[in-house]
Amino acid sequence: MSYSFSELDFIKPELGAEFTGEGTHFAVFSAHAEEVELCLFNEDGSEEVARLPLPKREGDVWSGYIAGLKPGTVYGYRAHGPYEPNAGHRFNPNKLLLDPYAKQVVGALEWDDALYGYRIGDPGEDLSFDERDSAPFMVKGVVQDPDFDWAGDQAIRRPWTETIIYEAHVRGMTMTHPGVPEDLRGTFMGMASDPIVEHLVDLGISAVELLPIQYFPDDRYLLEKGLRNYWGYQTLGFFAPQPRFLSGRAITEFKTMVKRFHAAGIEVIMDVVYNHTAEGSECGPTLSFRGLDNLSYYRLSPGDLRHTYDTTGTGNTVNIAHPMVLRMVLDSLRYWVGVMHVDGFRFDLASTLGRTRHIEFDREGTFFDAIRQDPILSGVKLIAEPWDVGDGGYQVGGFPYPFREWNDKYRDDVRRFWKGDGGLVAGLASRLAGSSEQFNHSDRGATSSVNLISAHDGFTLMDTVSYNDKHNEANGEENRDGHSDNHSDNMGAEGPTDDDGIRSARDRRRRNMIATLMLSQGVPMLLGGDELGNSQQGNNNAYCQDDEIGWTDWSGLDDPFLNFCKGAIAFRKAHPAFRQELFLTGEAAEDGTIEIAWYRPDGAVMDEEAWNDGDLRTLGLFLSKPANGEGADQLFLVCNAGGDCSVTLPEVNGITAWKRVLDTGAADDAFAVHPAESPAMVYGASIAAFEPAA
Secondary structure, eight states: OOOOOBOOSSOOOOOEEEEOSSEEEEEEEOSSOSEEEEEEEOTTSOSEEEEEEOOEEETTEEEEEEETOOTTOEEEEEEEOOEEGGGTEEOOTTSOBOOTTOSOEESOOOOOGGGSSSOTTOTTGGGSOOOSOOGGGOOEEEOOOOOOOOTTOOOOOOOGGGOOEEEEOHHHHHSSOTTSOGGGTTSHHHHTSHHHHHHHHHHTOOEEEESOOEEOOOOHHHHHTTOOOOSOOOOSEEEEEOGGGOSSSOTHHHHHHHHHHHHTTOEEEEEEOOSOOTTOSTTSOOSSHHHHHHHHHBOEETTEEEEEOOSSSSSOOBOTTSHHHHHHHHHHHHHHHHTTOOOEEEETTGGGGGBOTTSOBOTTSHHHHHHHHOTTGGGSEEEEOOOOSSTTOOOTTOOOTTOEEEEHHHHHHHHHHHHTOSSOHHHHHHHHTTOHHHHOSTTOOTTOEEEESOOSSSOOHHHHTTOSSOOOGGGTSTTOSSOSOOOOOOTTSSSOOOOHHHHHHHHHHHHHHHHHHHTSSSEEEEETTGGGTOOOTTOSOOTTOTTTTTSOOOTTOOHHHHHHHHHHHHHHHHOGGGSOSSOOOOOOOTTSOOSEEEEOTTSOBOOHHHHTOTTOOEEEEEEEEOOSSSOOEEEEEEEEOSSOEEEEOOOOTTOOEEEEEEETTOOTTTTOEEETTSEEEEOSSEEEEEEEOO
């Protein structure tokens, strides 16, 4: 079959490969290329059947239209231009390039030296030039038909005050679940299966946050060690679902999963990586962006354009300050919302996205402004990982509305308080109240903090109470990788134990941390598997463990703890006092009622001396929410990280008696009524919650 470009009688503004119904329009950005060729392949991508220079160039966008070319066509690009690394240019037409806008990727990236623009091992290193064709080893794009039956699907757009996030990995969540059909395990269809959806609904989850599902390859150095890129934080295709998560070849499987979650009332949030790509440093391979226009797509070192400028720790940084690169990111986000129907995004190393042309972080920067003015993106859930590894990269509390932020300060203070560290009552109070010192500014609400006890990066909840030290030997880096400061405590034995006393203490501490998470202002995020007692055998950096270490273990289901998690989530949902939209100040209202107050065990209000008491391990919190659609709600919490303690219950807002309604210490007098200004026993290492008695 012969191929040729033909004229369009209308303008196609979209980049990428767009099927018009009668043919396919191709468009790709490169400001510095001298020629861009479209390469067409046979169905399995093994043979190049045509190579056609794109005929049009306008505004640095190269384009062409082929009548009759249908969905399913496999393609890639080659870019001609200067190979001048010292000037930032690395064009090499011998390297087949993946379309940055490819909606589907086929084939497996086979690591070969031909994938590099320079000759591996040459004395000139990356200044040398490699003439081998990389196409036999490269993945390719596939033209897509966007049609899908979305009938009945509607965006949920649940308020942040009603949101409970569950962080999960598509493979990890499904690989060992006995109820998921074997042929669907590890796939989007496995995630959409009844056992997974029913588990999340029964648990009370409102949103699932998926670790990266955009196309990413396995790192060469991992494959050489017999490992693979499990987490997926090495994106190469910002528009394409990861092929290994498909049970077949149709990307509609992702849409089916989203539709299934929506039908169950669960939003879908994607963890996205726009701060860097899988091409690595200047010594990395030429797979897409580097070969199309290295000088535009990447930040390069000021004064030395041969080298990348790295604020991500991965070897490169996407040049989000460039308008066409920014457009690519925004187009990608809009595609996942508009075409794939996702409900929000968690931005990996989001501080990098806020860096200006001068590399400093700017909360009023172009990326944030573009998001805020966008009528589509400004209305979905936006979560920042508020740090990167560059100078000034730690920005917890520094992001603008409507972004929410992962709060590692919450994780650390809660872990340390329940571990028994001294001087933590003030830190715990801050976290329970929504971390106002970080987020109460610029009209941000009390849901700005995404609270977490654990996440994919670090110890699971079970490992937090089972290991003093990380055990990452399986990663092949002699246990040097991963954080060493985990604020964990094995409570008497490193790893699993048959000691009933230690096991009981671990169970109670896990209950305390889950209860704290669900009784705090902000947005709670639960790590998938924590409710099951899942362990990673002490590995706190399982990024390369696509095996039993990284997968969720369903075989040792911890039913009592799972039931406790369900109860804690239900308790949060039943009490609007834990789900405030605005930060509570502690100031009395005009009628004298109090919204928030802190108490010592003797019933006195916390004063400066108490806040600075390094030996104090017990803290009382009164919370109130006036009637506002849900009805008034008042509670008194006691967090006791010390020994058994007699706590005087306050008389506040006219409440004269309290009823114990939650107790992680399983107190004998649970649900008993206690008069105000009288003592109630709160057992050591436990949380107790009281409601006004009827």
